[in-house]
Amino acid sequence: MKKLFPLLTLVLLSGCNLRVLDPASDSAEKITDLIYVSFAIMMLVLAVVFVLFVLFIRKYKERPETSDYIPKEKKENKLLEVTWTVIPFLLLAILAVPTVKATYDITSKMSDLSESEPEEAVVVDVEAKQFRWEFTYENGKTTINELVLPKDQKVTFRLTSTDVIHSFWIPRLAGKMDVRPNKENRLSFVPRVTGTFQGKCAEFCGTGHANMRFETKVVTQEEFESWLATE
Structure with missing residues (x-):
């Protein structure tokens, strides 16, 4: 049973839907690239550690002929x-x-909140x-838990909260951005898909936190303009 546990764990993890690894905007692509770079470095370190671990076990494991052997004390190895x-x-x-490059590219879009779009x-x-x-567009149209965006056009969100700290996150489109009361934060990206x-x-923002979900629909320019014009 112990041998089956790692295998079952891998099978269960293979069914996970990691949305952040399937980017659909320019900002999300930068974040995904960072994840891959970090993962590659981590796997490199892990491989070296495991190889050394196996080599040391094989070389220094106790054998009948070396059971009474006590190695000589060695001084430090500066190299x-x-x-x-x-x-x-x-x-x-x-x-x-x-x-640093990705962080600068993403945050530079929102560094000056007074700058007009x-x-x-x-x-x-x-x-x-x-x-x-609640989402309010420039023409006054307001939706609740439904966001519609045009493809291949820059979108800027002006984020505020009426009560506690929230966090705005669309995994496939952008990284997380805090939404705080009495302070405006901005988030920008270009949907690509x-x-x-x-x-x-x-x-976590209270007992109804799990219900704070919304759908984001990315449509063509023509579909977006048509939707925006409807009541």
Whole structure:
């Protein structure tokens, strides 16, 4: 039974739907790339550790002819000490470069909240409440728990809360952004794929937290303009 447990675990995990690994916007693509880079580094470290672990077990396992053997005490090995100190720094530096670049690219879009958006951008005011999302477009159209966006056009969300801290998250379209009372945060991205994507509150906000979900529909420009014009 113990041998079957790892296999059953892998089978169950294989059914997980990891939405963040299936990006549908420019910002989500940057986040996904970072996940892959981090995972590759982690697998490299894991492989080295496991190889060394197996080699040491085989080399130093107790045998009848060596059961009474006591190895001689050795002094420190400066080369090894420097090696296992420098390598983690190098790996962190390799990870830091794309992380800083992606973070700058994503956050630079919202660094100046006073800056007006270009005319072609779609601006949506997002108001989080216990326990629902209200979306208001520039023409005054308001929806509850339903978000419609145009494909291949920049969208900027102006996020506020009427009560507690919430977190706006559409896994396939963008990273999480805190939604706080009495303070406006902004989030921008360009949807690249049409379809329906699940959005949610990623911050526990009370007893109805699980109900703070919404649907995000990405449609063509023509479909979006038609939808926006309807009552």
